[in-house]
Amino acid sequence: MSDEASCIARAQRSDTRAFETLYRLHVDRVYGLCLRMTGNVSEAEDCTQEAFIQAWKTLNKFRGDSAFSTWLHRIAVNAVLGRMRKSRREQDRVKVVAEIAPAPVSIGDSGNLRDLSDAVDRLPEGARHVFVLHAVYGYSHEEAGNMLGIAAGTSKAQLHRARRLLAQQLTTEGFQA
Amino acid sequence: MNEQHDRPDAGDDDLVAAAGRLTTAISPERDLWPGIEREIAGRQRSRWTPLLAQAAGVVLLVGASSGITYLSIKDQQAPVQQVATELLFERAAFGSNYALGTDYREAHGDLAARLDDELERLSPEARADVETNLALIRAAIADISKALANEPDNALLQQLLLKTYRDELALMQNIGALTQHVMSRQDI
Numbered sequence: 001m002s003d004e005a006s007c008i009a010r011a012q013r014s015d016t017r018a019f020e021t022l023y024r025l026h027v028d029r030v031y032g033l034c035l036r037m038t039g040n041v042s043e044a045e046d047c048t049q050e051a052f053i054q055a056w057k058t059l060n061k062f063r064g065d066s067a068f069s070t071w072l073h074r075i076a077v078n079a080v081l082g083r084m085r086k087s088r089r090e091q092d093r094v095k096v097v098a099e100i101a102p103a104p105v106s107i108g109d110s111g112n113l114r115d116l117s118d119a120v121d122r123l124p125e126g127a128r129h130v131f132v133l134h135a136v137y138g139y140s141h142e143e144a145g146n147m148l149g150i151a152a153g154t155s156k157a158q159l160h161r162a163r164r165l166l167a168q169q170l171t172t173e174g175f176q177a
Numbered sequence: 178m179n180e181q182h183d184r185p186d187a188g189d190d191d192l193v194a195a196a197g198r199l200t201t202a203i204s205p206e207r208d209l210w211p212g213i214e215r216e217i218a219g220r221q222r223s224r225w226t227p228l229l230a231q232a233a234g235v236v237l238l239v240g241a242s243s244g245i246t247y248l249s250i251k252d253q254q255a256p257v258q259q260v261a262t263e264l265l266f267e268r269a270a271f272g273s274n275y276a277l278g279t280d281y282r283e284a285h286g287d288l289a290a291r292l293d294d295e296l297e298r299l300s301p302e303a304r305a306d307v308e309t310n311l312a313l314i315r316a317a318i319a320d321i322s323k324a325l326a327n328e329p330d331n332a333l334l335q336q337l338l339l340k341t342y343r344d345e346l347a348l349m350q351n352i353g354a355l356t357q358h359v360m361s362r363q364d365i
Contacts, residue, residue, distance in 0.1 A: 015213065023213065027205065027209065027210075028202035028203055028204050029201055031205045032201050036199075037204055044205075045205055045209055046205075048205065048209055049209050049212050049213050052209075053217060056217045088334065112281065113198060117199055120196070120199075131196065134194075135193040135196035136196050136197065136199050136201060137201055138197065146261070159193075163193065166192050
């Protein structure tokens, strides 16, 4: 049994130390996903915490049918979507504030990739979510659609829209992949 | 997760290729674990609550069911002694530090010893019903006792356990109206 599998088994028996180990193993990618999807540090932190709390609550339902990281990502996407649905007004307020004084989000990309990263942040929500899940995190359209509650065809359409919008933004900035 | 991206227009898709090079693992600026730990530790502490609700549900269910059982079997039996509606316990306490009073244990042992004989006199259906109810009550007692081991001073759990013990005795008494024991309980 791998270290991760052992930790999962122990955490399923309510071992919080084992769950902390799982948290340490996965938090960066879960937080990264939340940050890419929300474009907001505070929201991403809250969603990450919600995701791990939800994971703890439903850990006994994890049967290993998918990778643990995929299972966690699905929960994180749900946390992001749920939070956005609940606080749409708050999101709008945050967006307005961000437009007035864009807060730099240090994501670790450099050069042209930072331009791309910033452009992704400016995408409309639906297009951004699909682009992040599919293009950045490598999920198929079926997987991304499943996580987002949309059809695979819709995911493809959103990706097409995202690429078009990104191309428009980045052409004016002289982006070279 | 697919390792290969599903890209319908890969020919002109430098953007998607570049996106695949974006950082996916980003460390939060602060440690998020303490907030998570507080929340899940709180949930662990309150895990007896659903247990308690379940046990209380079992007690209610068994109470109603054993009443029906008693009504259905009383006509099959020889006249039986009227059962005390309210059993009283001697000083008894529960949880890891306590034990039930001596009189209770004697009465329980006495009833349990006669139970098999009494069950033999019942119809198979009534016997199955009684045995199911007893098993439910005893499972509830075990669950509540487990919760009490974590929270020995929880008055609600103590009361529920006392009621469950009382229901067990009442059910056993109803089967044959066997007991002559009347115990007095002051407090937990």
